[in-house]
Amino acid sequence: MNKIEQFLSHISLELGYSALTVDAYRRDLHQWADYATGGSLETLVPEDVTFSDLRLWVAHLAGSGSSPRTIKRKVSALRAFYRYLLRQGDISVNPASRLVLPKPSKTLPVNVRPEETSAILDADIPHDDFAAVRDRLILDILYSTGMRCSELIGLRDADVDTVKGELKVL
Template sequence: MISSFITYLQCELNYSAHTVDAYRHDLEEWACFATSGNMDELDAASVTVSDLRLWIAELAQKGLSPLSLRRKVQSLRAFFRYLMRCHGATHNPASDLTLAKTPKPLPVYIRQNELETVLDEATDYDDFDQLRNRLILLMLYSTGMRCSELTGLHTHNIDLNRGELKVLGKRNKERIIPFGSELANMMNAYLTLRKQTVPQPDTVKEFFVRKNGLPIYRKL
């Protein structure tokens, strides 16, 4: 039955060879566990969620990562969905398995003295990328803006004379953020260099852009 499922993935769904191999490995590993090594004796119709939990529990005890456990469960779910769709099975026991939670990476914080050291470094006001990136750091540091607010900032929402900018925050709520003369001077220098660097600068809505005029994004 597993071999027919693998053929289904290859011929009907056109899955990549890498994906098919991952499914095959997971399911053969499970079948070997379920039949004590006699995979030809596998009776998928009689499998219960308790049977599957025994296998997942053993893998967890062996130290398998939550991410790998999730993949095993997803392989089982896909296999039993196939049996329901193509072979008349009436229940997917794997649907009752709980997916292991994958740990979220901890946020990385920059120390105050490290950030101040970066901001104190000399800036080449003729280098577009360097000036823009330094301005981004200074703006985040001095205004407390979110990254999404900064990347979505439009030039017409900045008032250099009043020292204010308007951003669209969470739940599409607008808020006004004041800023000081140091930031205003660097913003003005950036706008001047942007006119000299970016093609058709007057058509660009976003304040922060790349040299080609396209908006920046979080992983610039």
């Protein structure tokens, strides 16, 4: 079993990572190994990898159009792999520890104009259509209380007092 497979087995069996996480690490590490070895994964010698090799791969990813978020995820897999090798005593220096990554750009929230909000909240809805009434209630609650979507999703029947007209938001 090669070092990557040993690492994947370790994070799956000993650390209890989810199958989806292990699969993502597998894809990212195999992609790195394919790049580093020219497509022959079995010839990868992780001990011989240098910081410069990793920087070249990050530059290759950036040049091929990978988003900063994707690059960050792939480098996280590499960092975890090399930390594992360091703890196992397979390497003496972690070449991935010094990698500096660009921060992913943050998207600005989209605001709804007041006239659009009024048009949505003032529109007539058929009262015999459950989905339409439910959706209007959701919009009314979000707009009038300012609560977050996650707070509304977490709302339980016990948190609603229809007599007092109150919601308990956690």
